[in-house]
Amino acid sequence: xxxxxxxxxxxxxxxxxxxxxxxxxxxxxxxxxxxxxxxxxxxxxxxxxxxxxxxxxxx
Amino acid sequence: xxxxxxxxxxxxxxxxxxxxxxxxxxxxxxxxxxxxxxxxxxxxxxxxxxxxxxxxxxxxxxxxxxxxxxxxxxxxxxxxxxxxxxxxxxxxxxxxxxxxxxxxxxxxxxxxxxxxxxxxxxxxxxxxxxxxxxxxxxxxxxxxxxxxxxxxxxxxxxxxxxxxxxxxxxxxxxxxxxxxxxxxxxxxxxxxxxxxxxxxxxxxxxxxxxxxxxxxxxxxxxxxxxxx
Numbered sequence: 001x002x003x004x005x006x007x008x009x010x011x012x013x014x015x016x017x018x019x020x021x022x023x024x025x026x027x028x029x030x031x032x033x034x035x036x037x038x039x040x041x042x043x044x045x046x047x048x049x050x051x052x053x054x055x056x057x058x059x
Numbered sequence: 060x061x062x063x064x065x066x067x068x069x070x071x072x073x074x075x076x077x078x079x080x081x082x083x084x085x086x087x088x089x090x091x092x093x094x095x096x097x098x099x100x101x102x103x104x105x106x107x108x109x110x111x112x113x114x115x116x117x118x119x120x121x122x123x124x125x126x127x128x129x130x131x132x133x134x135x136x137x138x139x140x141x142x143x144x145x146x147x148x149x150x151x152x153x154x155x156x157x158x159x160x161x162x163x164x165x166x167x168x169x170x171x172x173x174x175x176x177x178x179x180x181x182x183x184x185x186x187x188x189x190x191x192x193x194x195x196x197x198x199x200x201x202x203x204x205x206x207x208x209x210x211x212x213x214x215x216x217x218x219x220x221x222x223x224x225x226x227x228x229x230x231x232x233x234x235x236x237x238x239x240x241x242x243x244x245x246x247x248x249x250x251x252x253x254x255x256x257x258x259x260x261x262x263x264x265x266x267x268x269x270x271x272x273x274x275x276x277x278x279x280x281x282x283x284x285x286x287x
Binding site for chain 2: 026027028029030031032033035037038039040041042043044045046049050051052054055057
C-alpha cells in the first residue's frame with residue numbers, strides 16, 4: 001500500500017522530529033474522510049531501533 | 060508521523076510533524092524522489108510541488124510536511140484552514156482513539172488502525188509471517204484491525220481484530236495455536252517464519268481476536284535481510 005511513496009526517506013528526514021501523541025493529534029484532523037487505514041509512529045524512535053530501520057527500509 | 064491510506068482509489072497521504080533541519084534541503088531531497096517533480100503551484104497560500112505521477116508534497120507550516128496524492132494534500136490543506144480544527148472525519152476520530160493515552164496501543168512505538176478487510180493491508184504481514192498459512196481467504200474474514208509494534212530487544216507485536224462471526228474468530232485462534240505448537244516442537248530447528256510463534260498468546264472474546272507475540276532479532280533478520 002505504501003510502496004509508491006518514499007516513506008523511508010521521509011522517516012530519515014524527520015529523524016530530528018519531536019513526535020508524540022500530542023503532535024499526532026495536530027495531524028489527525030488532516031486525515032481524509034475515506035482513509036481506510038492509519039499508521040502513526042515516531043520516526044526518531046523508529047530510526048533508533050534495529051527493527052524500525054528494517055521496517056522502514058521495506059516500506 | 061501519520062500515514063493514512065486506503066479509500067476508493069487506494070491513495071496514501073503521509074503527514075509528518077517535527078523540526079526539520081532545513082526546509083530547502085528536505086524539499087530538494089523529496090523532489091529527487093518524485094518523478095518529473097518541480098511543477099510548483101500555490102494552493103490556498105501553500106506552495107505545492109507536484110510530480111508527473113500525481114504525487115506531490117507541501118509544507119503547510121514550518122513543522123508540518125505532507126507527501127502523497129495531490130488531491131489528498133489539497134483536501135488536507137482545506138481542512139487545516141477550518142477553525143477550530145477538529146477531528147472531523149471518522150478516520151481521524153478512529154486515529155485519535157487509537158492514539159489516545161488511555162488506549163493500550165499508546166505504549167507502542169508504532170500503532171495502526173485499519174477499517175478494511177485484513178487481507179487488503181495488514182494481512183500481507185500475517186501471510187508472510189506464517190508462511191502463507193494465514194492466506195487471503197482466512198484473513199478476509201476479519202476487519203477493523205488495530206495494533207502496535209514495540210521495539211525492545213525483540214519486536215513485540217500486539218493486534219486486535221474483529222472477525223465477521225464468532226466462528227471465524229475461533230477458527231483463527233485454532234489455526235494460530237496449531238502453528239504455535241508446531242513452532243514450539245521445532246524450537247531451535249526452525250529458523251523461518253514459524254520460528255518465533257511459540258511466543259504467541261492468542262485468545263478470542265466473541266468475534267474479537269487479540270494476540271501478541273515477540274519476534275527475536277535473529278528471527279526477524281532472517282525474514283527481513285538488510286537492504287544492501
